[in-house]
Amino acid sequence: MGEAESPEYDVTDWVSSISYSENITWENNDDAIASNCVLSVIYDEDALPIEMTEKTWLDGTPVRIYQGDRRIKKELWIPIFTGVVRGVPSTTEYSRSETKARMLNVTCVDRAEKYLNSVVTARAYETETDVGKAAVETAIEWMYLDRREIMIGYQDYAIAHTQSQLVDVEVLKGVFQILFTVGKKPKFNGEGFLVAADTDLDKPPIRRYQNKDHIVEIRREQILSSVNNSVRLLGIDDELTAVVESTKRLAHGNITSGFFEDEVRHRVYFSENDGKENQGRRAKNTYLANERISSIGAFFGEGLRWAPNIEDDGFTVFWGQVVFNTGYDPAVRATLTGLWAASQAIILLGWLGVVPDWIVAIAQATGTAAMIGMILSMTEVGHVYWEVHGQPFQNVYQQLCSTAQLSGILTEDIKEIELRNDWLYDIGYMRARAKELLRRELIKGWSYQIHMIDDPFIEVDDIIEIESMKFYITSIRKNLLRPGDGKMICTAWRIA
Amino acid sequence: MAREFSIVRELSRRELERHTKRFIGVTVTKPDFRDQNGLTEWVCDIRVGVKEGWALVKNCLIAQWAIGAVTDMNVPVLAERSEAGRVTIIARSDIQLPDIDFVSYSYDQLEFSFMHNLRTLDDGSVVDGFGYEFAGPSDGGYTAPVGTSTTHRYSNRLIEWGSTDFDYGVTEFGATISEWEEV
Numbered sequence: 033m034g035e036a037e038s039p040e041y042d043v044t045d046w047v048s049s050i051s052y053s054e055n056i057t058w059e060n061n062d063d064a065i066a067s068n069c070v071l072s073v074i075y076d077e078d079a080l081p082i083e084m085t086e087k088t089w090l091d092g093t094p095v096r097i098y099q100g101d102r103r104i105k106k107e108l109w110i111p112i113f114t115g116v117v118r119g120v121p122s123t124t125e126y127s128r129s130e131t132k133a134r135m136l137n138v139t140c141v142d143r144a145e146k147y148l149n150s151v152v153t154a155r156a157y158e159t160e161t162d163v164g165k166a167a168v169e170t171a172i173e174w175m176y177l178d179r180r181e182i183m184i185g186y187q188d189y190a191i192a193h194t195q196s197q198l199v200d201v202e203v204l205k206g207v208f209q210i211l212f213t214v215g216k217k218p219k220f221n222g223e224g225f226l227v228a229a230d231t232d233l234d235k236p237p238i239r240r241y242q243n244k245d246h247i248v249e250i251r252r253e254q255i256l257s258s259v260n261n262s263v264r265l266l267g268i269d270d271e272l273t274a275v276v277e278s279t280k281r282l283a284h285g286n287i288t289s290g291f292f293e294d295e296v297r298h299r300v301y302f303s304e305n306d307g308k309e310n311q312g313r314r315a316k317n318t319y320l321a322n323e324r325i326s327s328i329g330a331f332f333g334e335g336l337r338w339a340p341n342i343e344d345d346g347f348t349v350f351w352g353q354v355v356f357n358t359g360y361d362p363a364v365r366a367t368l369t370g371l372w373a374a375s376q377a378i379i380l381l382g383w384l385g386v387v388p389d390w391i392v393a394i395a396q397a398t399g400t401a402a403m404i405g406m407i408l409s410m411t412e413v414g415h416v417y418w419e420v421h422g423q424p425f426q427n428v429y430q431q432l433c434s435t436a437q438l439s440g441i442l443t444e445d446i447k448e449i450e451l452r453n454d455w456l457y458d459i460g461y462m463r464a465r466a467k468e469l470l471r472r473e474l475i476k477g478w479s480y481q482i483h484m485i486d487d488p489f490i491e492v493d494d495i496i497e498i499e500s501m502k503f504y505i506t507s508i509r510k511n512l513l514r515p516g517d518g519k520m521i522c523t524a525w526r527i528a
Numbered sequence: 529m530a531r532e533f534s535i536v537r538e539l540s541r542r543e544l545e546r547h548t549k550r551f552i553g554v555t556v557t558k559p560d561f562r563d564q565n566g567l568t569e570w571v572c573d574i575r576v577g578v579k580e581g582w583a584l585v586k587n588c589l590i591a592q593w594a595i596g597a598v599t600d601m602n603v604p605v606l607a608e609r610s611e612a613g614r615v616t617i618i619a620r621s622d623i624q625l626p627d628i629d630f631v632s633y634s635y636d637q638l639e640f641s642f643m644h645n646l647r648t649l650d651d652g653s654v655v656d657g658f659g660y661e662f663a664g665p666s667d668g669g670y671t672a673p674v675g676t677s678t679t680h681r682y683s684n685r686l687i688e689w690g691s692t693d694f695d696y697g698v699t700e701f702g703a704t705i706s707e708w709e710e711v
Contacts, residue, residue, distance in 0.1 A: 434630075434631075435630045435631070436631055436632075436633060437630070437631070437632045437633070438632065438633060438634075438635070438638075439632035439633060439634045439637075440632075440634070441632075463631060466631070467631065467633060467638070470633065470638065471638050471639075471640065474638065474640060474643065475640070478643070526642070527640075528639070528640075528642065
């Protein structure tokens with residue numbers, strides 16, 4: 033800004049009057065347009081350097097208004113408005129009444145207009161990013177502003193969440209959400225720069241009037257609604273909180289085993305993410321329950337146990353092993369096999385006459401017994417039903433809530449406003465912010481209208497001090513005439 | 529009487545829905561009753577959580593807003609008061625506190641002393657615009673008259689000039705004197 037890319041035209045001589053209005057933004061609504069003005073322009077097709085018709089005051093045409101006095105140089109005039117023409121100007125095409133100068137009425141709004149309906153999903157900002165940096169980068173990347181058009185610096189408030197992102201939000205509203213964390217709000221100032229207007233009620237006043245010489249009238253305004261006396265501020269914790277469910281069955285199954293193995297290890301995951309050990313459902317305090325062992329053999333099923341795989345935190349379990357000891361010793365089978373083989377060998381030797389018959393008889397009996405033992409051990413096949421119980425839990429980013437309320441309010445008299453900002457994460461910080469926001473709500477019941485001598489340096493969100501009272505400016509209206517009347521009407525909240 | 533549950537805050541309801549549907553008992557300790565104009569309010573400490581993680585919520589304001597029901601004001605829990613007066617509060621998860629913070633401020637603490645509707649008389653007493661005496665200007669927005677614990681009814685009647693046969697102050701409107709009557 034400051035240097036227009038297209039030619040600039042000074043049309044001061046054709047503008048007969050300007051009705052200027054500047055309002056507070058982002059206050060209990062989403063109004064982002066700070067200022068607008070209506071220009072009365074003399075219709076002149078032959079004007080130089082450009083004609084003064086509806087063809088030159090096109091929708092979107094950039095307009096900048098300077099306030100000054102012809103007795104001083106124009107370079108010293110103060111830019112009080114930078115914006116664009118909105119819509120189509122009105123003009124009288126024909127009238128039977130006495131001829132007056134044909135006029136154009138042109139309405140202009142500030143630059144915020146362009147960004148009201150621009151919904152974006154912006155880039156994610158990583159932890160430790162200052163919100164000022166996030167606001168500036170958002171403005172550059174999604175409002176397509178030049179860095180020189182943005183007068184926002186570091187705000188000394190770093191993002192703590194792993195990632196923070198504006199998702200599906202109007203871009204200017206998103207910047208407002210970012211700056212809300214530090215009690216500021218975006219607006220385009222008179223020069224067209226994007227600034228972070230400070231809403232601090234304790235900031236120093238821009239003007240301090242020792243007497244009422246500059247003041248025409250101060251009038252307290254009627255308020256037709258009750259004032260909020262409680263502020264509930266919501267944020268999101270940046271640290272995960274475990275939300276633990278009641279103990280329930282996490283997994284169950286069957287194991288069929290027998291003589292062919294002595295121990296069964298069965299991996300159990302609490303979700304279907306098998307193979308991804310540290311993902312999926314998690315639990316704590318897991319244990320085995322309701323195991324039932326059924327088998328034919330009396331020695332089957334010596335033990336069933338649960339071996340959870342506990343993570344480093346000492347309680348999280350994603351998976352574990354059901355370990356089933358069948359009670360079967362492989363040495364038994366080897367022994368029986370060996371006995372049978374030995375008995376067969378002795379029987380063979382008996383046929384050859386090498387060993388006496390009574391030894392062969394013993395060998396036959398031993399072989400038969402070994403065979404029966406083998407057959408019996410092969411019937412040792414059983415079935416185990418198992419269940420693993422535990423407390424599933426989820427790690428969530430918990431909502432934080434800080435309420436600031438005027439004391440001594442009866443329950444039925446509480447009038448609360450709820451404000452939410454997911455970029456807030458520290459409950460202590462939120463407490464201070466909630467207090468500030470409560471102060472801000474309370475002063476809305478102390479609205480004043482101040483008629484005073486025009487001062488182009490005073491803007492909305494400024495604080496002025498008149499004798500012992502302080503006011504926070506919420507709107508400014510003035511008519512810039514030629515010659516001017518030199519007055520402006522402010523509305524303001526009394527803050528002291 | 530049927531059991532009544534209620535939540536004042538929509539937020540509380542949302543917070544509950546965010547968590548799993550499980551009820552966890554909460555105990556209320558040290559009730560400090562405040563009786564203002566017929567409404568029973570009390571401040572107490574509430575323990576929220578499961579065995580593994582109790583957390584203490586200090587200074588929770590609980591208000592009885594309907595017969596048989598106690599509605600928690602600041603904690604995302606359901607609360608019920610039995611006819612016998614026992615308070616039961618039920619939460620639906622072990623929300624780890626202090627995620628909820630509640631602070632009340634007086635006008636003076638907010639540096640808005642000009643907002644008081646009270647004024648101090650020469651004798652040091654603090655009165656409101658109607659002339660009723662208050663405990664002091666530091667009690668914030670609304671402060672119950674000194675010593676009141678009952679419902680009051682406003683009446684308007686002619687009484688003798690300067691009479692003091694009533695408790696809560698006098699406002700003069702010409703010959704008519706209005707007063708608050710204890711009922």
